[in-house]
Structures are given as C-alpha cells and as structure tokens.
Amino acid sequence: MKCPTCQKGKMEKRKDLMEQDGIEFEAYKCSACGEEIMDMKQLKVLAGKYRKLRHAKEVTFAQWGNSIAVRIPSNIVEEYNLSVGKHGIMTKDKEGIRIIPA
Ligand SMILES: [Zn+2]
Structure with missing residues (x-):
C-alpha cells in the first residue's frame, strides 16, 4: 500500500502509543512522511480500549x-x-x- 498523503512512502503496519492515555494501538504508518492511517478493524480495537478506559475508576x-x-x-x-x-x-x-x- 502506497501512502495517500505523500505518494512516496510505503504504509507499514506498526504498533504505537497514545502518549497521554498510555493506550497502545496498531495502525499503518508511512515510511516517508509518518502519516498514520487505521483500517476499520484497527479503529474498532482502539475504540474498545477507550470504552474500557472510561469505565475505569480512580482508587485511593x-x-x-x-x-x-x-x-x-x-x-x-x-x-x-x-x-x-x-x-x-x-x-x-x-x-x-x-x-x-x-
Ligand atoms: Zn507518506
């Protein structure tokens, strides 16, 4: 898959981290410009992780x-x-x- 943004790089599947939430996710990242794209399955997984996070309770x-x-x-x-x-x-x-x- 070629990068739809820069048309130069190759889209490679890789894992990344949402810095502020500490949530790990999988997406396709361009080897040239760094553009990230997710397919429907990857989006669903990420949405599920956020849903779970919202149910999280703070404890003392x-x-x-x-x-x-x-x-x-x-x-x-x-x-x-x-x-x-x-x-x-x-x-x-x-x-x-x-x-x-x-
Ligand atoms: Zn690119």
Missing part, C-alpha cells in the same frame, strides 16, 4: 497496619459478589495489579 490507597488498603466501590462489590472474609487472588502484570475474586 489507605494505610492498614503496615500494608496499603484499596477501597472497592460498592457497585463493584455487588457486581463481583464480594464480602468481608472472602478470598481472592492478586496478580501483577506490566500495567498494574489485578484482583481476581475466588
């Missing part, structure tokens, strides 16, 4: 003895059927911490 860390506690909002408590004394599993990935209720 609190002190609990020598540990740090996170307050879980009541709608999430209900959605995942959480209660005091129940167990879950905490895992780490490159983006952060994930809690999976058991």
Whole structure:
C-alpha cells in the first residue's frame, strides 16, 4: 500500500502509543512522511480500549497496619459478589495489579 498523503512512502503496519492515555494501538504508518492511517478493524480495537478506559475508576490507597488498603466501590462489590472474609487472588502484570475474586 502506497501512502495517500505523500505518494512516496510505503504504509507499514506498526504498533504505537497514545502518549497521554498510555493506550497502545496498531495502525499503518508511512515510511516517508509518518502519516498514520487505521483500517476499520484497527479503529474498532482502539475504540474498545477507550470504552474500557472510561469505565475505569480512580482508587485511593489507605494505610492498614503496615500494608496499603484499596477501597472497592460498592457497585463493584455487588457486581463481583464480594464480602468481608472472602478470598481472592492478586496478580501483577506490566500495567498494574489485578484482583481476581475466588
Ligand atoms: Zn507518506
């Protein structure tokens, strides 16, 4: 595919990062002028990531003895059927911490 903007470069599939949101996306980028174009599938994937980001909740860390506690909002408590004394599993990935209720 030739670049529709400069007509010189070749459009190559590559991954890039939205700096302010930290969202990774895939697009075609011109090897000559740097123009970026997305196809419908790539757009849909990116839109889905933004939708997910909008559902994100900000949490505040609190002190609990020598540990740090996170307050879980009541709608999430209900959605995942959480209660005091129940167990879950905490895992780490490159983006952060994930809690999976058991
Ligand atoms: Zn170009």
